[in-house]
Amino acid sequence: MAGIANTKTPVTVLTGYLGSGKTTLLNRILTEPHGKKFAVIVNEFGEVGIDNDLVVDTDEEVFEMNNGCICCTVRGDLIRILESLMRRRGRFDGILIETTGLADPAPVAQTFFVDEDVRSKTRLDSIITLVDAKHFLDELDKAHEVQEQIAFADTIVLNKVDLVDERVLTAAEDRIRRLNPTASILRSERCDLDIASLLDRKAFDLDRVLEVEPEFLDEAHDHEHDDHINSFSLVEGRPMDPEKFFPWIQSTVQNFGIDLLRMKGIVSFDGDDDRYVIQGVHMLLEGDHQRAWKSEEPRTTRLVFIGRNLPKDVISDGFAKCCVVTQGCAGGNTDRDHMGTVTISF
Known part of the structure; x- marks a missing residue:
């Protein structure tokens, strides 16, 4: 365990609109033989937790945040959980955060740069955005969260490709490219991916994010959810x-x-x-x-x-x-x- 005190813990954020497959990917990460151990933070929009019980039985520590979006009402809980984890970070190799499907990833990512204690001990490694290939084109212009999640990603998993034809997949990738021309796009069926290649990639590019949102490092945040x-x-x-x-x-x-x-x-x-x-x-x-x-x-x-x-x-x-x-x-x-x-x- 030598050198742990001087090593920042990598954090992977799994985001994506409702039903895109985030928990499926999380479970694949937790069960693949990649030799890494993770602490897991799961955020849910409703007051009754479900996702925590949908995470596979593992030795990992799972923290649940209910009744609020991680980018808004329970963001302080995220900071407190991260600070708690940092006091025992020798027990795991990284942290996985699964956001609610209505989350704007910007303030989640911002946490790892504007909070001094979190910044000194963790490193935002990657933001992986899941996209539901079947419903993406219909939801893109209805839900601004979909656009935000794609814009901030460094890796985009176009999931459920088995439910649509090549024409739809090509159209989806074209729309994704217009929002984020630099992210890698991976096609998948039930998140069947090379999991090891998604971990500890050092893929999050702060300079690119500042081009997308110059005020990213400002702590003020005006994200609002659809009242409907x-x-x-x-x-x-x-x-x-x-x-x-x-x-x-x-x-x-x-x-x-x-x-x-x-x-x-x-x-x-x-x-x-x-x-x-x-x-x-x-x-x-x-x-x-x-x-x-x-x-x-x-x-x-x-x-x-x-x-x-x-x-x-x-x-x-x-x-x-x-x-x-x-x-x-x-x-x-x-x-x-x-x-x-x-x-x-x-």
Whole structure:
């Protein structure tokens, strides 16, 4: 461990719009045999945490910041977590930060230059922006966050390339190049990349960023979120009935998918000893069993919806009707085949 005190810890920021694949890439980094150990910071927009539970079980330390965007209301939490990590940095080789999909990466990056203590002990190594190839062209002009995330990236992962044709991919890359002509663009399906090549690259170029945003190092920050975008969470301690839940979630996605920017959750099904993870982006929906519920873990269903003017009352009412009437009424005879991998596109 010689020389640790004089070595700055590299930090990789994973950003990208809602549903682009940030957690998928994070999990790949944590499970690939690259020989490095990371501390992980996960930021979520809603008040109920989901992403922390979607991170694979590893020996890494995972810190969660809920109910606010890392670039705005909880930025002070980021600084406090970083300062805490620096007091025990001999335990890991680097730090990974997964931002909420609504984050502007500029003030996140700014933290590593304007905060004296953070600057002296950490080094912003890279900003990796994930792009959802299927929905990117539609969202680009609607959400200014998409443009900001691309402009500040040094590496752009054009993800979900299997869902579109070459014409769409070429058009997406052309739009990306107009916003950021210097970043490298990597195509991927489910973030299947050479992970080692993404780490400790010393790729973040402050001079290039200052060309994009000359006031980058000024501490004033006026990032605002779209007032039409809101998030809400649904939590239920009773188990879900799969014969009610699946038709409900499919109809919800079909009816409100155009305004549904992101849906993710962990479901407890009656008679099933495994957690079921479900995720959606617009009208794309997929889910599968993740792992067994731990003995000390509350078997609670938690869903988070992020979208434009979503009808919370309607969705909440439908969700409530998916609970089993009496806990355990299925007698543990749930048909797991009914809850296998589901991938739906309307």
